[in-house]
Amino acid sequence: MTDPLITATGDGVPLVVEPNTPPSKKLPPGEWVKANLFSNWYNSLVTLVMAVILIYLARFLIGWAIGVEWQITRTNLRNFMVGGFPADELWRPWAASLLIIAGASLGFGAMSRAEHETDVRNGIPSTKPTQLDLFRRFWPIVLLSIFFVSFARTTPPFIGVAVGIVGLFALREVGWRLPAVIRDRGVFVFAAFLLAGFGCLAGTGGLLAIVAGIIVAVLVSTELGRAGITTRAVVIAGPIAAGLVTYFVLSAIGLEGFGWDDWGGFHITIFATAVGIATGLPFGILLAIGRRSNLPVIKTACVIFIEFVRGVPLITLLLFSSFMLPLFFPAGSDTRSGLTRAMILITAFSAAYFAEIVRGGLQSVPKGQTEAAQASGMSPGAIQRLIVMPQALRNVIPAMVGQAIALFKDTSLLAIIGIADFFQYGEISNTQQDFLGKGLQPVTYTFIALGYWAVAYWMSRESRRLEMKLRVGVR
Amino acid sequence: MSSTPMLRRILAMLFAFALVGSACSSGDDTSEATDSDGNTVTTADDGNGDDGDTDNGDGEETIELVQGDGVLAAVQARGTLKCGGNDTLPGFGIIDADGEFSGFDIDFCRVLAAAVLGDSEAFEILPLTAAQRFPTLQSGEIDVLIRNTTWTASRDGSEQATFLHPTFYDGQGFMVRSDSGIASLDDAQNTTICVLQGTTTLLNMNAVLGDRGISFTPLEFDSNDTLQPAFVAEQCEVWTSDASQLAAFAATLDIDVTVLPDIISKEPLGPVVADGDSQWAQIVDWATMATIQAEEFGINSGNVDSFLTSEDSGILRFLGQPVEDGDGNSAVADVGLGLPADFAYNIISQVGNYAEIFEANLTPLGLERGPNALWTEGGIMYVPPFR
Numbered sequence: 039m040t041d042p043l044i045t046a047t048g049d050g051v052p053l054v055v056e057p058n059t060p061p062s063k064k065l066p067p068g069e070w071v072k073a074n075l076f077s078n079w080y081n082s083l084v085t086l087v088m089a090v091i092l093i094y095l096a097r098f099l100i101g102w103a104i105g106v107e108w109q110i111t112r113t114n115l116r117n118f119m120v121g122g123f124p125a126d127e128l129w130r131p132w133a134a135s136l137l138i139i140a141g142a143s144l145g146f147g148a149m150s151r152a153e154h155e156t157d158v159r160n161g162i163p164s165t166k167p168t169q170l171d172l173f174r175r176f177w178p179i180v181l182l183s184i185f186f187v188s189f190a191r192t193t194p195p196f197i198g199v200a201v202g203i204v205g206l207f208a209l210r211e212v213g214w215r216l217p218a219v220i221r222d223r224g225v226f227v228f229a230a231f232l233l234a235g236f237g238c239l240a241g242t243g244g245l246l247a248i249v250a251g252i253i254v255a256v257l258v259s260t261e262l263g264r265a266g267i268t269t270r271a272v273v274i275a276g277p278i279a280a281g282l283v284t285y286f287v288l289s290a291i292g293l294e295g296f297g298w299d300d301w302g303g304f305h306i307t308i309f310a311t312a313v314g315i316a317t318g319l320p321f322g323i324l325l326a327i328g329r330r331s332n333l334p335v336i337k338t339a340c341v342i343f344i345e346f347v348r349g350v351p352l353i354t355l356l357l358f359s360s361f362m363l364p365l366f367f368p369a370g371s372d373t374r375s376g377l378t379r380a381m382i383l384i385t386a387f388s389a390a391y392f393a394e395i396v397r398g399g400l401q402s403v404p405k406g407q408t409e410a411a412q413a414s415g416m417s418p419g420a421i422q423r424l425i426v427m428p429q430a431l432r433n434v435i436p437a438m439v440g441q442a443i444a445l446f447k448d449t450s451l452l453a454i455i456g457i458a459d460f461f462q463y464g465e466i467s468n469t470q471q472d473f474l475g476k477g478l479q480p481v482t483y484t485f486i487a488l489g490y491w492a493v494a495y496w497m498s499r500e501s502r503r504l505e506m507k508l509r510v511g512v513r
Numbered sequence: 514m515s516s517t518p519m520l521r522r523i524l525a526m527l528f529a530f531a532l533v534g535s536a537c538s539s540g541d542d543t544s545e546a547t548d549s550d551g552n553t554v555t556t557a558d559d560g561n562g563d564d565g566d567t568d569n570g571d572g573e574e575t576i577e578l579v580q581g582d583g584v585l586a587a588v589q590a591r592g593t594l595k596c597g598g599n600d601t602l603p604g605f606g607i608i609d610a611d612g613e614f615s616g617f618d619i620d621f622c623r624v625l626a627a628a629v630l631g632d633s634e635a636f637e638i639l640p641l642t643a644a645q646r647f648p649t650l651q652s653g654e655i656d657v658l659i660r661n662t663t664w665t666a667s668r669d670g671s672e673q674a675t676f677l678h679p680t681f682y683d684g685q686g687f688m689v690r691s692d693s694g695i696a697s698l699d700d701a702q703n704t705t706i707c708v709l710q711g712t713t714t715l716l717n718m719n720a721v722l723g724d725r726g727i728s729f730t731p732l733e734f735d736s737n738d739t740l741q742p743a744f745v746a747e748q749c750e751v752w753t754s755d756a757s758q759l760a761a762f763a764a765t766l767d768i769d770v771t772v773l774p775d776i777i778s779k780e781p782l783g784p785v786v787a788d789g790d791s792q793w794a795q796i797v798d799w800a801t802m803a804t805i806q807a808e809e810f811g812i813n814s815g816n817v818d819s820f821l822t823s824e825d826s827g828i829l830r831f832l833g834q835p836v837e838d839g840d841g842n843s844a845v846a847d848v849g850l851g852l853p854a855d856f857a858y859n860i861i862s863q864v865g866n867y868a869e870i871f872e873a874n875l876t877p878l879g880l881e882r883g884p885n886a887l888w889t890e891g892g893i894m895y896v897p898p899f900r
Binding site: 113114116117120121122123125302360361364365376454455456458462463464465466468469470471472474475476477479 | 600601602603604607608609610611612613614639640641642645648649652654736737738739741742745761762764765766767877878
């Protein structure tokens with residue numbers, strides 16, 4: 039099949055533009071070493087000195103890691119991972135993790151297939167990503183799982199991690215091969231698995247049912263759009279009815295679970311980050327739009343909020359959540375747990391930072407874009423949604439991921455207000471009778487540092503991949 | 514333009530995350546599912562409205578609180594006791610390898626749960642930092658604070674807190690390396706002393722050593738986790754802390770250390786409740802004291818059942834058993850605390866007496882009973898009679 043866009047010259051000869059790529063600078067290993075390490079006598083000297091230092095450091099670190107007693111992380115592995123989660127309910131976090139991996143894997147498989155098909159349709163060269171590509175994307179996480187599980191003292195965790203890794207690679211293939219009907223709804227596949235995983239942890243009642251209801255409503259609304267149905271009554275009533283049914287069905291099931299107050303360790307760290315990003319980003323976008331609004335009250339309110347939150351350190355906000363927020367609840371009422379209150383302030387914090395990042399993105403969109411859209415008769419909402427926001431967000435993805443990574447590391451401040459997150463278990467494990475006074479802090483904090491590093495590094499790699507994918511910097 | 518659908522997908526995904534995030538705040542509260550009405554389904558933010566409803570419901574309990582029997586009623590209605598505790602204090606409150614809280618203070622939370630609810634496992638621990646403990650107690654988030662808190666006049670007076678019978682008499686001590694040549698505090702002239710910041714320990718030390726004319730340089734740390742390596746690395750000659758903590762570290766450090774004989778302060782540690790509910794304060798007080806009385810009677814978790822048929826009317830009354838009065842009528846005495854008659858029996862059979870709690874948590878750290886021995890054995894643990 040020949041794409042008409044490419045055969046546009048009229049004389050039947052395809053016009054194929056061959057981009058001029060710079061000549062490859064790849065050298066054979068021997069020459070590379072000579073050119074980069076031993077090009078002249080003083081470079082050779084520097085290379086040798088640095089090599090000695092590096093070898094010494096590596097020997098020291100490896101010798102330390104082998105010689106040191108890792109028993110403390112072995113004994114406390116469960117604490118580091120899930121904290122005080124009830125021991126006989128551990129299938130819940132396992133099931134949740136595996137379901138989320140499965141959803142992500144299926145969803146990514148389906149979505150990359152959908153993108154592939156779009157690219158092929160538009161004549162853009164595209165090949166199916168290989169398993170090696172997938173491994174390149176996820177190796178820090180895979181490695182971290184293996185690192186964590188290497189401290190396990192029983193078999194089930196090894197099986198769990200193995201299933202997770204195999205699932206990650208296998209289900210992507212399944213996702214790739216899903217029929218187009220399901221494939222094009224990859225986001226909803228992912229959301230369904232995410233919700234199922236969350237249901238395993240926290241049960242089906244309460245807000246989970248509400249969220250599921252909203253997602254089903256969104257799904258129905260998209261489906262109606264796809265089917266080309268525009269009847270007002272159907273478009274409004276259909277999604278609401280579907281959402282309500284989902285809500286009541288899930289509530290009626292009433293599967294019980296454990297909310298986040300029973301969680302701890304790495305779970306809390308990941309979860310606090312996810313909530314901070316997922317709730318902070320929408321609020322941040324609203325704040326950014328509000329700050330550019332022409333309505334003085336809205337604009338001032340947004341400016342005050344953003345500047346106040348950005349002007350105080352996160353630890354101050356967390357202490358505020360711990361000490362002052364309870365005063366805002368009616369006396370004697372349930373003031374919610376410390377973690378819930380902290381999450382409110384973490385959301386506010388990340389919203390303020392995201393708002394400024396998004397505002398930077400909005401300002402980078404030329405005014406002509408808006409004006410052209412206005413001239414063609416688009417509504418203000420549609421202009422924001424379809425013209426301005428996509429371009430603005432595309433431009434600031436690296437900054438947003440940077441903020442997400444910062445937030446991930448900042449969650450360790452939760453330890454200051456007494457929340458037993460991944461970081462806090464470093465101190466907790468060192469006060470246990472078996473390890474007290476043994477000076478094992480270097481061991482626990484190395485363990486913790488590796489945990490943080492792997493995830494942060496993975497996030498920064500994903501950001502670079504997204505950048506390239508969205509061709510940020512190429513306009 | 515191929516980027517736009519991709520971006521929309523990302524946004525949709527983030528949105529999904531956001532929704533899940535908001536879902537969880539109620540995950541722990543399954544009852545909310547039945548409370549909430551259909552109206553809350555339309556937007557994610559309505560979850561907060563949902564909370565509002567719950568708060569209104571609790572508002573009615575507030576009125577009861579003011580009337581006087583609030584905390585007991587609230588605990589009984591809830592079915593669990595909420596204690597403020599510590600999760601990083603060796604011997605007193607730690608989280609063990611199974612993720613469970615354990616320690617001396619934790620056991621007294623257990624004691625209270627056994628007394629009030631008849632089940633020593635019906636409790637929750639909220640780990641608190643030193644700065645958080647009083648605000649958390651005042652906000653009503655916890656029913657009782659059992660977190661190595663020293664009873665002082667200013668805290669009793671200005672923190673809206675009521676201190677109850679001490680469970681442990683501690684004091685500030687000093688520890689040195691055995692080869693340092695320091696045998697008493699007076700030898701510690703011109704030394705560097707490692708101390709935790711923001712504690713009364715530092716204030717005490719400044720006052721007492723200043724009075725004695727001993728000059729020193731304090732080296733402050735925010736946790737024992739950072740202080741201990743500094744002491745081992747000889748950044749300071751002396752480590753000051755509560756004597757119980759020093760004993761714990763002395764028993765486990767790899768280097769030879771000596772705890773100096775000087776104790777420079779009184780640190781009575783015990784449970785604390787919020788001001789304004791004297792019935793609840795009495796309940797906590799007598800539940801705590803029952804463990805000490807049990808030791809005095811020689812009753813422990815192993816032999817408590819054999820005392821149910823005791824000849825001693827004092828013991829029978831203590832355990833909530835019928836006692837014959839002068840006329841031969843047999844009746845269970847109600848002391849009027851609002852506790853079940855057999856609360857002491859529940860405490861001892863489910864948790865143990867004071868000696869058992871001490872030996873389970875503090876003896877392994879190398880701590881002696883010292884002042885915490887019974888008054889009959891040279892200590893100062895003395896409780897009013899259970900009559």
